[in-house]
Amino acid sequence: EAGVAQSPRYKIIEKRQSVAFWCNPISGHATLYWYQQILGQGPKLLIQFQNNGVVDDSQLPKDRFSAERLKGVDSTLKIQPAKLEDSAVYLCASSLLQGGGTDTQYFGPGTRLTVL
Amino acid sequence: KNQVEQSPQSLIILEGKNCTLQCNYTVSPFSNLRWYKQDTGRGPVSLTIMTFSENTKSNGRYTATLDADTKQSSLHITASQLSDSASYICVVTSGGYNKLIFGAGTRLAVHP
Numbered sequence A: 001e002a003g004v005a006q007s008p009r010y011k012i013i014e015k016r017q018s019v020a021f022w023c024n025p026i027s028g029h030a031t032l033y034w035y036q037q038i039l040g041q042g043p044k045l046l047i048q049f050q051n052n053g054v055v056d057d058s059q060l061p062k063d064r065f066s067a068e069r070l071k072g073v074d075s076t077l078k079i080q081p082a083k084l085e086d087s088a089v090y091l092c093a094s095s096l097l098q099g100g101g102t103d104t105q106y107f108g109p110g111t112r113l114t115v116l
Numbered sequence B: 001k002n003q004v005e006q007s008p009q010s011l012i013i014l015e016g017k018n019c020t021l022q023c024n025y026t027v028s029p030f031s032n033l034r035w036y037k038q039d040t041g042r043g044p045v046s047l048t049i050m051t052f053s054e055n056t057k058s059n060g061r062y063t064a065t066l067d068a069d070t071k072q073s074s075l076h077i078t079a080s081q082l083s084d085s086a087s088y089i090c091v092v093t094s095g096g097y098n099k100l101i102f103g104a105g106t107r108l109a110v111h112p
Helices: none
Strands: A005-007 A010-013 A019-024 A031-037 A044-050 A053-056 A065-069 A075-079 A088-095 A111-115 B003-007 B010-014 B019-026 B030-038 B045-051 B056-059 B062-067 B072-077 B086-094 B099-102 B106-111
Touching: A005 A088, A010 A019, A019 A088, A019 A111, A031 A075, A044 A065, A044 A075, A044 B099, A075 A088, B003 B086, B003 B099, B010 B019, B019 B030, B019 B086, B019 B106, B030 B062, B030 B072, B045 B056, B045 B062, B045 B072, B072 B086
Parallel strands: A010 A111, B010 B106
Antiparallel strands: A005 A019, A019 A075, A031 A044, A031 A088, A044 A053, A065 A075, A088 A111, B003 B019, B019 B072, B030 B045, B030 B086, B056 B062, B062 B072, B086 B099, B086 B106
């Protein structure tokens, strides 16, 4: 079974530039998550999709971050414009069910973003 | 405020030794508690999941315990191997929409 795919793996940009990350979840998984993980910290949920609808985006900085999940499958996360404090690893995860219980999240390898 | 706190922040042990990592949480409503292993440069991988009624769960050399009364969990690693070097993250799930609250993790280094 293929895992969660993310690209690119690494990205270096200057502040005020724009950047986009792509995620392809495990086939058939209804729920998709984007996390931000700053060095030395645990992941922080940015946005959670259930199929192509947003379940939770309470911690997404909506003035600069946006995300969409096309046709309930792939997803893109965009930052425009980037700030120095956005330097982090952006993790995508997916799960089979629609929340609750002991549903396991499967994580992708992440995209390491460096903002100079 | 929902929080998950882990200790120690980092730990160094010798290969073959045992160790125990701690997790305290203040999360409500509680759904389940998970331990993840995160290798450097990789995404987290689930080790164990425990619900309210479970107080121990094993996965090979990893054994997790849960005390729902004191809101504490531990992860015990037996006969450590070099490949156990990683960050171990405690995650508590709250509510009906699988909202995960992550701890900061314990960084474990196993030396030969």
